[in-house]
Amino acid sequence: MTLKEYKPGTAFNGVIGRTFDQSEPAWPAPKRAKDGAPNVLFIVLDDTGFGQLGCYGSPIETPNLDSLAANGLRYNNMHTTALCSPTRTCILTGRNHHSNHMAGITEVSTGYPGYDGNVPHEHGFLSETLLQHGYNTYAIGKWHLTPADQISAAGPYDRWPLGRGFERYYGF
Numbered sequence: 001m002t003l004k005e006y007k008p009g010t011a012f013n014g015v016i017g018r019t020f021d022q023s024e025p026a027w028p029a030p031k032r033a034k035d036g037a038p039n040v041l042f043i044v045l046d047d048t049g050f051g052q053l054g055c056y057g058s059p060i061e062t063p064n065l066d067s068l069a070a071n072g073l074r075y076n077n078m079h080t081t082a083l084c085s086p087t088r089t090c091i092l093t094g095r096n097h098h099s100n101h102m103a104g105i106t107e108v109s110t111g112y113p114g115y116d117g118n119v120p121h122e123h124g125f126l127s128e129t130l131l132q133h134g135y136n137t138y139a140i141g142k143w144h145l146t147p148a149d150q151i152s153a154a155g156p157y158d159r160w161p162l163g164r165g166f167e168r169y170y171g172f
Contacts, residue, residue, distance in 0.1 A: 005029035033134040040130060041068065042075075044091060046084055046142060050076070085117075085144050092125040092145075092164075099123070107148045117147040118159065127165030139166040 004026040006013045014026030043065075054062040055069035056076075079096065080087045085105040086097035093100055098114040100123055109117030119125075127137045139161045146159045161169035 003027050031132075031134040037133075037135070040135065041072070042126065043068075044088065044141075084142070088145055089119050089123075092127065093119065093123045094126075095123055102145070106144060106146060109147050109149075119145065119164075121158070125164045127161075129165070131165045131167065137166045138168045139171065140169075141171045143169070143171055 004014060004024065006026050006029060008028040012026055015022070015024040017023040050056055051058050052060060053065055053069070054060060055066040055074075079090055081090070081097055083105050086100070086102045089095070089100035089102040090097050097103060100119045101114055101116045102119060103115045104117075106117045109115060127139070131137050143161055145164075150156055150159055157163050161171075
C-alpha cells in the first residue's frame with residue numbers, strides 16, 4: 001500500500017466520506033532531498049593523523065576509506081585544535097571554536113564568553129542544514145558537545161545530537 005501525499009500548505013487531497021470505508025487518507029509529504037542529490041557521508045576520526053590513511057599516502061592499507069575518498073569529496077583543510085570538542089564545533093558549524101563558545105572540552109567550561117560550552121543555536125550545524133534540505137541525518141560515535149551541566153536524564157536536550165539536527169544517534 002502506498003501512502004497518498006500532498007504538499008504541506010496545499011489543500012488536502014484525500015477523501016473524507018460519510019464512513020471510514022468511503023474515506024481515503026492523505027498525508028503531508030515529508031521534506032526530501034531533490035532527485036539526484038548526492039549522498040553525504042561525513043566521517044570524523046579522533047586522534048588520527050593526516051598521513052595515517054592510504055588515500056593520503058600511508059603504507060597502512062585502508063581500502064574501504066580509500067574507495068570512499070576516490071569517489072567523493074575530501075575535506076582536508078580546516079582549523080583544528082588540540083582538543084576534540086572545539087574541533088568538532090569547527091567542523092559542524094564552519095566557525096572558529098571561540099565564536100562557538102567551545103574553547104575547551106565541555107567538562108572544563110568556565111562560564112566566560114567563548115568558554116561556556118554552549119554552541120549558539122544560530123550557529124547552525126551541518127546536520128541542521130542537511131535536514132532542512134530533506135536529507136536523513138544520523139550520527140554515530142562520540143559526541144562530546146553537550147555541556148557537563150546538561151548531561152542528565154532530566155535534560156535539557158537541545159544541545160544533544162537529536163537537538164542539533166540529527167534524527168538518529170547511536171554513541172556516547
